[in-house]
Amino acid sequence: MxxxxxxxxSFAVGNRLVNRSDRTVQSDxxxxxxxxxxxxxxxGCGEALGARYALDAAMRATGGQMVAVNATxxxxxxxxxxxxxxxxxxWFHSLFGxxxxxxxxxxxxxxxxxxxxxxxxxxxxxxxxxxxxxGCLSGMFERNDDVLFICYDNEAYMNTGVQRSGAxxxxxxxxxxxxxxxxxxxxxxxxxxxxxxxxxHGIPYVATATVADLHDLEDKVTRAMELHxxxxxxxxxxxxxxxxxxxxxxxxxxxxxxxxGLFPVFEAEHGEVVRASPIRRPAPVEEYLxxxxxxxxxxxxxxxxxxxxxxxxxxxxxxxxxARYGLLETEAVAP
Amino acid sequence: MEKxxxxxxxxxSSLANKTGSWxxxxxxxxxxxxxxxxxxxxxxxxxxxxxxxxxxxxxxxWRQIMRDNPLPAVMGRACFHPCxxxxxxxxxxxxxxxxxIERFLGDRALQEGWSPDPPGxxxxxxVLVVGSGPGGLSAAxxxxxxxxxVVVFESSPLPGGMMRYGIPSYRLPRDVxxxxxxxxxSMGVEIVCDRTVDDLAQAMEDGRFDAAFLAVGAQRGKxxxxxxxxxxxxxxxxxxxxxxxxxxxxxxxRRVVIYGGxxxxxxxxxxxxxxxxxxxxVVYRRTRERMPANVDEVQDAVDEGVRLKWLSTIVGQAGEVxxxxxxxxDDDGFPQPTGEIEELHADSVVLALGQxxxxxxxxxxxxxxxxxxxxxxxADMMTAxxxxxxxxxxxxxxxxxxxxxxxxxxxxxxIDAWLAGRRxxxxxxxxxxxxxxxxxxxxxxxxHSVRPHLEVAxxxxxxxxxxxxxxxTTALFEARRCMSCGNCFQCDNCFGVCxxxxxxxxxxxxxxxxxxxxxxxxxxxxxxxPCGAIEMVPEEI
Numbered sequence: 001m002x003x004x005x006x007x008x009x010s011f012a013v014g015n016r017l018v019n020r021s022d023r024t025v026q027s028d029x030x031x032x033x034x035x036x037x038x039x040x041x042x043x044g045c046g047e048a049l050g051a052r053y054a055l056d057a058a059m060r061a062t063g064g065q066m067v068a069v070n071a072t073x074x075x076x077x078x079x080x081x082x083x084x085x086x087x088x089x090x091w092f093h094s095l096f097g098x099x100x101x102x103x104x105x106x107x108x109x110x111x112x113x114x115x116x117x118x119x120x121x122x123x124x125x126x127x128x129x130x131x132x133x134x135g136c137l138s139g140m141f142e143r144n145d146d147v148l149f150i151c152y153d154n155e156a157y158m159n160t161g162v163q164r165s166g167a168x169x170x171x172x173x174x175x176x177x178x179x180x181x182x183x184x185x186x187x188x189x190x191x192x193x194x195x196x197x198x199x200x201h202g203i204p205y206v207a208t209a210t211v212a213d214l215h216d217l218e219d220k221v222t223r224a225m226e227l228h229x230x231x232x233x234x235x236x237x238x239x240x241x242x243x244x245x246x247x248x249x250x251x252x253x254x255x256x257x258x259x260x261g262l263f264p265v266f267e268a269e270h271g272e273v274v275r276a277s278p279i280r281r282p283a284p285v286e287e288y289l290x291x292x293x294x295x296x297x298x299x300x301x302x303x304x305x306x307x308x309x310x311x312x313x314x315x316x317x318x319x320x321x322x323a324r325y326g327l328l329e330t331e332a333v334a335p
Numbered sequence: 336m337e338k339x340x341x342x343x344x345x346x347x348s349s350l351a352n353k354t355g356s357w358x359x360x361x362x363x364x365x366x367x368x369x370x371x372x373x374x375x376x377x378x379x380x381x382x383x384x385x386x387x388x389x390x391x392x393x394x395x396x397w398r399q400i401m402r403d404n405p406l407p408a409v410m411g412r413a414c415f416h417p418c419x420x421x422x423x424x425x426x427x428x429x430x431x432x433x434x435x436i437e438r439f440l441g442d443r444a445l446q447e448g449w450s451p452d453p454p455g456x457x458x459x460x461x462v463l464v465v466g467s468g469p470g471g472l473s474a475a476x477x478x479x480x481x482x483x484x485v486v487v488f489e490s491s492p493l494p495g496g497m498m499r500y501g502i503p504s505y506r507l508p509r510d511v512x513x514x515x516x517x518x519x520x521s522m523g524v525e526i527v528c529d530r531t532v533d534d535l536a537q538a539m540e541d542g543r544f545d546a547a548f549l550a551v552g553a554q555r556g557k558x559x560x561x562x563x564x565x566x567x568x569x570x571x572x573x574x575x576x577x578x579x580x581x582x583x584x585x586x587x588x589r590r591v592v593i594y595g596g597x598x599x600x601x602x603x604x605x606x607x608x609x610x611x612x613x614x615x616x617v618v619y620r621r622t623r624e625r626m627p628a629n630v631d632e633v634q635d636a637v638d639e640g641v642r643l644k645w646l647s648t649i650v651g652q653a654g655e656v657x658x659x660x661x662x663x664x665d666d667d668g669f670p671q672p673t674g675e676i677e678e679l680h681a682d683s684v685v686l687a688l689g690q691x692x693x694x695x696x697x698x699x700x701x702x703x704x705x706x707x708x709x710x711x712x713x714a715d716m717m718t719a720x721x722x723x724x725x726x727x728x729x730x731x732x733x734x735x736x737x738x739x740x741x742x743x744x745x746x747x748x749x750i751d752a753w754l755a756g757r758r759x760x761x762x763x764x765x766x767x768x769x770x771x772x773x774x775x776x777x778x779x780x781x782x783h784s785v786r787p788h789l790e791v792a793x794x795x796x797x798x799x800x801x802x803x804x805x806x807x808t809t810a811l812f813e814a815r816r817c818m819s820c821g822n823c824f825q826c827d828n829c830f831g832v833c834x835x836x837x838x839x840x841x842x843x844x845x846x847x848x849x850x851x852x853x854x855x856x857x858x859x860x861x862x863x864x865p866c867g868a869i870e871m872v873p874e875e876i
Binding site for chain 1: 342344345346347348349350351352353354357389390776777778779781812815816817818819824825826827828830831832833834835836837840850852853855856857858859861862863865
C-alpha cells in the first residue's frame with residue numbers, strides 16, 4: 001500500500017503505522033534515557049525533557065560514543081546532588097562559565113589519545129550560555145572546535161531564584177525585573193539573540209528547536225552529529241516555576257511560542273539560514289502570554305489586556321520574526 | 336576502600352530518590368466512549384474496526400463489524416450514519432467517512448468470500464423470527480451464533496423486507512442484499528418465504544418454537560383524506576417502491592406529485608424520475624430545513640431534477656388538477672394555513688406520509704397490546720407475552736434499518752438469556768469522549784475523501800447504483816483520519832513527553848503503565864495525549 005498518511009503523521013512521538021526506523025528515538029523502549037528517573041527537577045520541567053530528548057538522539061547518532069560537559073545550573077543541580085546522579089551517559093560537570101572551554105579541552109584530549117570517534121557535547125542553560133559562558137563559547141566557535149554546544153533556554157536564572165538573564169524576553173517578570181512601574185517586567189532592549197550571534201561566527205551548523213516538536217529536535221541533533229567543527233543548538237525549554245505556567249502545559253506553552261512567531265525555529269549552515277519551520281496554526285501572542293504568570297501584569301483580573309501597548313509591542317516582535325524567517329510561507333525561506 | 340580525593344560516599348543512582356512522593360494527583364489511563372459508537376443504533380464498535388482497518392487488517396475489521404451487524408455491505412450503503420453526524424473530527428476539518436469504509440469492508444468480504452464465525456454449540460432451542468427485514472435477519476444471525484435453531488417466516492416471495500421492497504436499487508443493489516442474506520442462511524438459518532403468519536400463537540405451537548421475535552416492519556402506507564374526483568391516480572409510496580421491485584412498475588405519467596417530506600418521499604420522487612416522470616414535485620407542508628429526510632438524500636434528489644415545493648399542502652384534487660394551499664410556520668414551527676390557493680397539474684399523486692404496521696398476527700395473543708401503532712416492549716425487547724420479543728419498525732424507535740439491526744441483536748441476546756433462565760445485564764457506559772478531551776494538534780491535516788457519484792444523466796434513466804465505493808487506498812486513508820477519541824491508539828506521546836521517564840511500555844492493557852514511584856503528577860501526559868485516554872485523579876490521602 002502506498003498511502004503516505006498516518007493518522008498522526010510526524011506530530012506524535014510514535015506511530016504504529018510507520019516503520020520503526022521512521023519513529024522517534026523517544027518512542028523506542030530501548031532509548032538511552034540519558035537523564036533517568038529520580039532527578040529533582042520541578043513537575044513538568046521542560047529542561048529535563050529537552051535534555052533527555054537531545055542527548056538520547058545524540059546517543060543513538062553516535063552509537064553511545066559521546067561525553068557531555070555540563071555547566072553549573074538547574075540541569076546540573078537537579079540531576080547530581082552528591083552522591084547521586086541521574087545521568088546514564090559519560091557526564092562531566094564544569095564551572096558555570098567555562099563549559100565550552102572544558103568541552104574544547106575534552107575534545108582535544110580525546111584527539112590526542114586517538115579517540116576522536118568519541119564525540120563531545122557541551123551544554124548549559126541560558127545563563128551559562130548567553131551571559132557567563134559567552135566568552136568561552138565565542139572562543140570555541142571562533143576556533144571551530146569539534147563540539148556540539150546545546151543551550152537549554154528557559155529565559156532566566158531559574159535555579160538561583162528566577163533572576164533576569166540576557167535571554168529574558170521583554171516585559172517578563174523576574175525576581176530582578178519586577179512587574180512595577182510604567183514599564184513592568186524586563187525592559188525592551190536590544191536583547192541577546194544567541195542563535196544569530198552563533199551564526200555570525202560562520203560555524204558549520206546552528207539550529208533552534210523546542211520541546212514541542214520532538215521530530216524536529218531529534219533531526220537537528222542527528223544532523224549536528226553528522227558534522228564536525230563547532231555546532232550550536234538552541235532549545236527553548238518551558239520553566240513552569242519561572243514562567244508561572246501549569247506543569248502540564250509545558251509542551252503547549254513551547255508550541256505557542258513557535259506558533260505565535262515569538263520563537264522562530266530554523267536551521268543555518270555557515271552563517272546562512274537554510275530552512276525554517278512554517279507556522280501550522282497561527283496564534284496571537286496573547287494566547288502565549290496568558291498561560292504564564294510572568295506576564296500576568298499585562299492582563300487585568302478578568303483576563304482582559306491591561307497593557308495593550310505592551311502586548312502590541314510583543315506582537316510586533318513576533319511579526320518581525322514571521323517576516324524575517326518567512327514563517328507563514330509554506331516552505332519557509334532564508335531571510 | 337580507596338576513593339578519589341575529597342570523595343567520601345559511593346556514587347549512587349537517582350533511582351533511589353522516589354519522586355512519586357511529590358504527587359498530589361495521579362494520571363490513570365481511561366477508556367472513554369467515542370461519539371461514533373455512542374451514536375450507532377446497531378451498537379457497532381466503530382472505532383475498533385477503524386483501528387483494525389488502519390493497518391490494512393481488513394478481515395479482522397470486518398469480523399469486528401460482524402460482532403454487531405451481519406449486513407456490512409448493505410449498511411455501508413443504506414445507513415444514514417448517525418456516527419458521522421456525531422464524529423468529533425468535524426471540529427478539526429470534516430467528519431470521517433465511516434459509512435464508506437464500512438461499505439469497502441463489506442464489499443471486500445463479499446469479494447473474498449469471508450464467512451461468519453461458526454455457530455456455537457447447539458442449545459436444542461428453537462426460535463421463530465417473523466419477518467426477514469434487517470431486524471429479523473439480525474436477530475436470526477445472532478441467535479444462530481448463540482447456538483439456537485432459527486426459522487424465519489417471510490410473507491413476500493423474497494427475503495430482505497425494506498432492504499428489498501423499500502429502498503430503491505439505485506441506493507442498494509439487490510445482489511448485495513442477496514449475497515449478505517445468503518451468508519446468513521449458510522450458517523443454518525432457515526428462511527421460509529411466501530409464508531405469512533396470521534396467528535403467532537398457532538405458528539409457535541405448530542413449529543414447537545421456544546421463543547419468537549417479531550419484526551414484520553411497517554409495510555402499509557398511510558393515506559390522507561384528499562377530496563378527489565374518480566379520475567385521480569393516487570397511490571402510496573410503499574406500493575410504488577414494492578411494485579417497482581417486484582412486478583411491473585405502475586404507470587405514473589409525465590407529471591408526478593409526491594406528498595410528504597421524509598426519506599420515502601425522496602425515494603419515491605427519485606424512482607418516479609427513473610420511471611420516466613419529466614416533472615417530479617415533492618409537496619411538503621414545512622420548509623426544506625425542517626424536512627425529516629436525510630440532507631444527502633434531498634440533495635441527490637435535487638441533483639436529479641426533483642423539484643421541492645415546501646410550505647404547501649394538497650387540499651383538493653379534480654382530475655389532473657391539484658389544489659395547493661400555501662402554509663406558514665407559526666412561532667412554534669408548526670405549519671398554519673394561509674388561505675392562499677394555487678393549482679398544480681399532476682398525472683398521479685404519490686402519498687409518502689409514513690407507514691404503519693400490519694399487526695393482525697397478534698389476534699391469538701391478546702396480552703400483546705398495540706399502542707399508537709407500536710408494540711410496547713421492555714428494555715430487553717420482550718413483549719407482554721413471555722418468550723415473544725419484538726423489534727424494528729413495530730416498536731418505538733427511529734424506524735431505520737440500523738436501529739432494526741440493533742433491535743435484532745439486543746433481542747437475540749435477551750432471548751438467549753431468557754431461554755437459559757438468566758438475567759441480561761447491560762454493562763455501564765463509559766463517559767463520552769468530547770472534543771474537550773482531545774489535543775487535535777497531533778492529527779495530520781486531511782480532508783474527507785468523497786465517494787464518486789454517478790453522473791446525473793445516467794442516474795435519472797437507470798436504476799444503477801448512484802454512489803460508488805472507495806478504492807483501497809482511499810478507504811485506508813479515510814480510516815486513518817479516525818482520531819480514536821477517548822481510547823489509546825499507541826502513539827507513544829505519554830511515553831515520550833514524561834520528563835521523569837515515569838511511563839513504561841508493557842505488553843498488557845493499553846501498552847503503557849505509569850511508574851508511580853517516579854511520576855511527579857505534572858499532568859503533561861494528560862495534556863499531550865491526542866485522544867483523551869488519560870485523566871488526572873486525586874491521590875488518596
